[in-house]
Structures are given as structure tokens and as C-alpha cells.
Amino acid sequence: TRWLTAEGFTRVTTPAILTADMLARMTITEDHPLKEQVFWLDAKHCLRPMLAPNLYDVMGSRHRMGHKPVRIFEIGSCFRKESQGARHMNEFTMLNLVELDGVADGAQMARLTELAKGAMAAVGIEDYTLERETSEVYLETLDIVAGELELASGAYGPHPLDGNWGIFDPWVGIGLGLERLAMHKGGYQTIKRAGKSLAYL
Ligand code: ATP
Numbered sequence: 147t148r149w150l151t152a153e154g155f156t157r158v159t160t161p162a163i164l165t166a167d168m169l170a171r172m173t174i175t176e177d178h179p180l181k182e183q184v185f186w187l188d189a190k191h192c193l194r195p196m197l198a199p200n201l202y203d204v205m206g207s208r209h210r211m212g213h214k215p216v217r218i219f220e221i222g223s224c225f226r227k228e229s230q231g232a233r234h235m236n237e238f239t240m241l242n243l244v245e246l247d248g249v250a251d252g253a254q255m256a257r258l259t260e261l262a263k264g265a266m267a268a269v270g271i272e273d274y275t276l277e278r279e280t281s282e283v284y285l286e287t288l289d290i291v292a293g294e295l296e297l298a299s300g301a302y303g304p305h306p307l308d309g310n311w312g313i314f315d316p317w318v319g320i321g322l323g324l325e326r327l328a329m330h331k332g333g334y335q336t337i338k339r340a341g342k343s344l345a346y347l
């Protein structure tokens with residue numbers, strides 16, 4: 147967070163409960179793989195599987211208030227029904243940073259790369275690679291990978307989803323799994339060693 151603050155990012159805290167409408171605006175509708183992973187509380191509310199919907203909302207409204215660029219980040223729990231295993235938990239902690247209207251259209255991948263490198267330097271991880279991939283929700287992503295372990299995914303826009311949030315300017319964003327970072331740094335065999343645990347506390 148010291149690095150993010152120095153880079154001009156402001157921390158925000160948003161609700162962990164999402165409405166079905168907010169989720170649908172991420173196009174996580176019936177045929178999307180994440181759909182099966184959502185913890186529904188009732189017909190219209192779920193636990194957030196990602197921070198992106200709320201950050202889209204906050205980023206768009208700050209921009210309309212005249213902030214340029216908008217730089218915000220959130221650290222918070224996300225929830226996904228996972229088949230478990232050594233790298234997935236049902237509740238994990240995401241750090242998601244987003245920047246809107248910070249670079250010209252065309253420079254997003256370069257900016258993403260710069261932020262990804264900055265984040266890795268800030269947490270003291272050197273043995274990583276940056277991998278471009280195509281994704282379901284975003285057209286192109288930049289993953290931060292250590293060995294076989296995905297530490298983070300970055301994405302950028304303008305993107306077809308942006309219109310749902312009234313956003314039309316270039317943006318970049320990276321979501322880092324904090325337990326994955328701790329797992330990698332600590333050399334743990336299982337992510338649970340880095341997970342939230344009352345026993346550990
Ligand atoms: P994976 O392919 O490893 O399941 P993902 O691509 O579905 O991950 P993203 O949606 O890109 O995950 O989420 C951003 C980051 O959050 C991931 O890079 C990872 O570090 C972390 N993450 C995602 N799902 C989990 C989980 N179930 N448990 C722990 N960390 C997770």
C-alpha cells in the first residue's frame with residue numbers, strides 16, 4: 147500500500163454483497179464460467195467473486211466528478227465456489243488497482259506492464275513472468291505468473307463492458323491474489339497456509 151499511495155492511488159472499501167444487476171453488468175450471466183462459482187445469498191444478492199464491479203462504479207463516478215486520472219485500489223475478500231486444491235480457496239483476498247484516463251489509448255499494455263513490475267518490486271518478488279492471454283470477461287489480459295502459479299491478472303479498456311458503467315476512456319487494472327503472493331514468497335505447498343485462519347490468529 148505504501149507503493150500504491152506513492153503512485154497516487156487512493157484506497158477505497160466497498161460492500162462485499164453485490165446485487166445481481168451489478169454482476170450481470172460484468173456479463174456474468176447464465177453461460178459464463180464464473181456464474182457457477184457465485185455464492186448467492188438470495189435471488190438478487192451474492193457475495194462478490196471479484197472487486198471489479200464496485201471499482202468500475204466508483205471509478206466512473208469519480209471521473210464524472212472531474213478527477214483525471216482516477217487512481218483507486220481496494221483490498222478485500224472475494225468469494226468463489228472452487229473445487230479447492232492447493233491454489234484455490236472459497237474466500238480469498240484480492241488487491242485490485244485501477245487507473246482511468248491515466249494514459250493515452252494505445253499505451254495501456256505498456257502502463258499495465260509498468261504497474262505489474264512496480265507491484266512485484268513492492269512485494270519483493272523477482273522470479274515472475276508476464277504473460278499475455280485472452281480471457282472470457284476481458285479481451286486481453288496480462289497475467290503475472292510465478293512458476294505455474296498465477297499471482298495476478300491485469301486487464302485494460304476501452305472494452306465492450308465499459309458502456310455498462312458509463313466509462314469511455316482508457317483504463318488499466320490489476321487484481322492480485324494476496325494469499326497467492328504469500329504462498330509464493332513463503333514457498334508454501336498449499337495456499338491454506340496463507341489463508342485466513344482463526345487458529346493462526
Ligand atoms: P485461476 O485461473 O488461478 O483460478 P483466475 O484467473 O480465475 O485464477 P482472477 O479472476 O484473474 O483469477 O483473479 C485475480 C487473482 O485472484 C488471481 O490471479 C489469483 O491470484 C487470485 N485468485 C483467484 N481465485 C482465487 C481463489 N479461489 N483462491 C485464491 N486466490 C484466487
Ligand code: MG
Nearest residue numbers: 289296298299
Ligand atoms: Mg486470472
